Amino acid sequence: MVNIAVSTLGLSYSAPEGPGMLTTAKYKDVSWDFRKSDTKEYTHCFHNYPAMMIPQVVRKLLERYGVHDGWLLDPYCGTGTSLVEASIFGMNAVGCDINPLVRLIATAKTTPVSLDKLDGHIEVLQDKLTRFRLDRNGLPSTNIPHILNMDYWFSNDVAKQLSMIREHILSVKDAVARNFLWVAFSETVRECSYTKNGEFKLVRMAPDKLESHNPDVFGTFRGKLARNRDGLAAYIKRRQDVNVLVTDANTANDETPRPPKSFDLVITSPPYGDSPTTVAYGQFSRLSAEWIGLPNPRKVDRLSMGGTRKDGYLPDSPVSPAIEEIRIADRKRARQVELFYFDLRQSIRTVTSVTSDEATVCYVVGNRRVKGVTLPTDEFVAFTFGELGFSHEETVVRNIPNKRMPSVNSPSNVTGKTDTTMREESIVVCQRRE
Incomplete structure (x- = not known):
């Protein structure tokens, strides 16, 4: 394979010659940083989550490539940033x-609801919490759910108070209102647990912090409800009369979501890499998911890209030299990386099968490091779409001032060995050729 050196605006990289060759500039544009922008507008305020794509990036892409009354796909939608902006x-x-x-969370953020009915449900719950707080006899008995290692993650008082809220939410028959309440509850669970602040993996706070940890569970929950209610009201005023569907389809396994017609636009931010050494989404979600009673809360990271597949051959691509360099240091780690890109390639193939003849795809990706080796994910994405009949339009590099990311991670997957995380990400734009 012949590599062609490309240099634009001070950035240099190698682009593979062939169907996925980068044909236009890769450049850095600080106007995409949105350093001073409010990233918590509308229902974007609902719930913290690791490495969230900020709404301003999606909004700008929609302004450029959106199709009114058309269909957008996000194959890795997370908490629904792109879905909110599309609607x-x-x-x-x-x-x-x-x-x-x-x-x-994504469903709650994008579902229109009668605010009067929702306010009624909130008022009933608020009154109940007030009675509990004022009752001098203490909290009434309640059924505390079975959570693995409950005592390790929650004090007894916190567990009781969370159980009171949980029991009430379970009694709410209106599914839309119940989802709204669950979202506030989910964030309350995490903030009132013994989880270390600022972490997205399950890490217990230091022993000296445990003794002074006395969260106001009901107060925290009330605050989340009020904030989310205001965000929802603002969203409903702006939401258009469109359809939004959230599904568990896994495009890496050839599971294909199909709208009434093909997708006109894809905006997504796939995982940076395998969960154990990048962003452990499953760990971040696990405690809340167990309290709510969601299925398979401990399997999310294992089911993520590169997490379950044992076989699969990755054809030669822009990441191949980097994987071979990693293989010299650690064959097992190189294989894990290879399987992640195999799954990403499979997902892209699935996505292209449901896009229209004039579709635009926008992938927001980071070039992560493993064993000190940088993996050119942006080039891989452009190359793979190129193999499938798309032309690469541009790659815009932006700084990451807003995403919830750790300052260091463990790309070598060895305890104690860390590296700085990505400070930049690339917005790769490709369009189907005529």
Whole structure:
């Protein structure tokens, strides 16, 4: 394979010659950083989550490539940032994710609801919490759910208070209102647990912090409800009359979500890499998912890309030299990386099978490091779409000032060995050739 050196605006990289060759500039544009922008507008305020794509990036892509009344696909929708923005813009949208907690959040963020009815449910619950707080006899008895290692992650008082809220939410028959309440509850669970602040993996706070840890569970929950209710009200005013569907379809396994017609636009931010050494979405979600009673809360990371597949051959591509360099240091780690890109390639193939003849795809990706080796994911994405009949339009590099990311991670998968995480990400834009 012949490599062609490309240099634009001070950035240099190698682009493979062939069907996926990068044909236009890769350049850095600080206008995509949105450093001072409010990333918590509308229902984007609902729930913290690791490495969330900020709404301003999606909004700008929709302004450039959106199709009013058309269909948008996000095969890794997470908590639904792209779905919220699509519904405000006026596009129907389908989002896919294997994580049941984020599907619940994305559904709650994009579902129109009668605010009067929702306020009624909130008022009933608020009154009940007030009575509990004022009752001098203490909290009434309640059924505390079975959570593995409950005592390790929650104090007894916190578990009782969470159980009171949980029992009430379970009694709410209106599914839309119940989902809204679950989202506030989910974030309350995490914030009131012994989980270390600022972590997206399950890490217990330091022993000296445990003794002083006395969260106001009811107060925290009330705050989440009020914030989310305001965000929902603002969203409903802007939401267009479109359809939004959230599904568990796994495009890496050739599971294909199909709208009434083909997708006109794809906007997504796939995982940076395998969960154990990048962003452990399953660990972040697990406690909340167990409290809510969602299925398979401990399997999310294992089901993520590169997590379950044992076989699969990755053809020569822009990441091949990097994988071979990793293989010299650690064959097992190189194989894990290879399987991640195999799954990403399979997912892209599935996505192209449901896009229209004039579709645009926008992938927001990061070039992560493993064993000190940088993996050119942006080139891999452009190359793979090129193999499947798309032309590469541009790759815009932006700084990451807003995403919830750790300052270091463990790309070598060895305890104690860390590396700095990505400070930049690339927005890869490809369009189907005529």
